[in-house]
Amino acid sequence: MKKKDVVSGEFVVPGDFLGVIEEFIPGEGTYEEGGEIFSKVAGIVLIDMQNKKISVYPKVRTPITISNGDDVIGRVEDVRNQAILVRIDLVKKEGREKTELLGIPILGGIHISQVSDKYINDLSAEFQPGDIVKAKVINSRRNPVQLSTVGEKYGVIKAYCTNCRSTLVKRGIRLYCRNCGSEENRKISLDYGKGVF
Amino acid sequence: MEVGILKRADGSAYVEIGDNKVIAAVYGPRELHPRHLQRPDRAVVNCRYNMAPFSVEERKRSGPDRRSIEISKVTRLALEPAIFTEYFPRTSIDIFIEILQADAGTRTTGITAASLALADAGIPMRDLVSACAVGKVAGRIVLDLTKVEDNFGEADMPIAIMPRDNRITLLQMDGTMTEEEFKEALKLGMEGCRKIYKEQRRALKEKYGQGD
Numbered sequence: 001m002k003k004k005d006v007v008s009g010e011f012v013v014p015g016d017f018l019g020v021i022e023e024f025i026p027g028e029g030t031y032e033e034g035g036e037i038f039s040k041v042a043g044i045v046l047i048d049m050q051n052k053k054i055s056v057y058p059k060v061r062t063p064i065t066i067s068n069g070d071d072v073i074g075r076v077e078d079v080r081n082q083a084i085l086v087r088i089d090l091v092k093k094e095g096r097e098k099t100e101l102l103g104i105p106i107l108g109g110i111h112i113s114q115v116s117d118k119y120i121n122d123l124s125a126e127f128q129p130g131d132i133v134k135a136k137v138i139n140s141r142r143n144p145v146q147l148s149t150v151g152e153k154y155g156v157i158k159a160y161c162t163n164c165r166s167t168l169v170k171r172g173i174r175l176y177c178r179n180c181g182s183e184e185n186r187k188i189s190l191d192y193g194k195g196v197f
Numbered sequence: 198m199e200v201g202i203l204k205r206a207d208g209s210a211y212v213e214i215g216d217n218k219v220i221a222a223v224y225g226p227r228e229l230h231p232r233h234l235q236r237p238d239r240a241v242v243n244c245r246y247n248m249a250p251f252s253v254e255e256r257k258r259s260g261p262d263r264r265s266i267e268i269s270k271v272t273r274l275a276l277e278p279a280i281f282t283e284y285f286p287r288t289s290i291d292i293f294i295e296i297l298q299a300d301a302g303t304r305t306t307g308i309t310a311a312s313l314a315l316a317d318a319g320i321p322m323r324d325l326v327s328a329c330a331v332g333k334v335a336g337r338i339v340l341d342l343t344k345v346e347d348n349f350g351e352a353d354m355p356i357a358i359m360p361r362d363n364r365i366t367l368l369q370m371d372g373t374m375t376e377e378e379f380k381e382a383l384k385l386g387m388e389g390c391r392k393i394y395k396e397q398r399r400a401l402k403e404k405y406g407q408g409d
Contacts, residue, residue: 011402011405011406013316013325013397013398013401013402014279014316014321014322014323014324014325015322015323015324015325015359015360015361016361017361029321031281031321031323033323038323038324038361040281040321040322040323041316041319041321041322042316042317042319042401042405043405058319059405059406060208060316060317060318060319060405061207061318061319062319063207063225063226063285063318063319063320103225103226103227103228103288104226104227104228104285104287104288105228105287
């Protein structure tokens, strides 16, 4: 196949030749094989001459992935001594308004040191299995994905009573069960009970 | 060829080559159940080739049969090398190919359509996959056989390639050819695939190439 130079703004399909690694760093939407850079999605070529980076901005709807800095919502699966496990269901990409549903199951973990800026003695006083948590992605390359709930924006946004499983309501800095009258402690987000992301 | 014709699918394509009419739909990457089939290091590609009962002259009984199970498998193997499956561990990418009208060469038309649907779904791929059939009819090598040519010809050979580096991902043959004939047929087939590839590009560009 003939190899011609591409320009910024050109439409490419998967497998299109974009350049060689001597002239560009392969960016998003591209891959490198045998020293040559090719497109892996259908989209528009973007050439960043300053950083010598070539990438393809997809014009098609691409599968959702999580990256560092994104906000996520998930359900607490397990509470351990040092960390909790969260099953991530919703993603809000950094700098974007829309929340997107993840089709792929992704597990996230929050380490005890990443729960809050205060000292935490007992994780089960901050989270319980079944709680809905809002968190920020701090390392998406690890498995499970590393999350953090440091900051008043993040934390539990919906919790269930450990006695009767009914929804808890916020009362001051603690949570209260209208059904059985028990009070519980959580790392509560500002958005608790509002049903908004 | 047309891309993105189904609203609910993540990616879809409709391809008409001669009297072959094929719809392909792609779903995923999505969660794979049962869990024990998940691969921790990559996505699993599932493929289903299905012929509509009204697609052939005499009504075909619906449901998978020996032929369509085999074609599903070879289609999967033809497309898998193009997909970056390692980007989506523990998931599945499901490809559905429905033959609405058949006139020989449906597996190649199906592969062509499925490759477009994959690109439409935004699944990262090394290359598009283009496919077409060659055969030998009345002693001559011909491209893209029709039903009559297939039934009364001496050989039929479907080919699928990744046009960028001419890597062959599917090569089957039914019938007999001499070595020289095979070489000629392969050359002709590759040329046919490249024509199909041009059409695939055009279809994608038509749908997504406009604007900014």
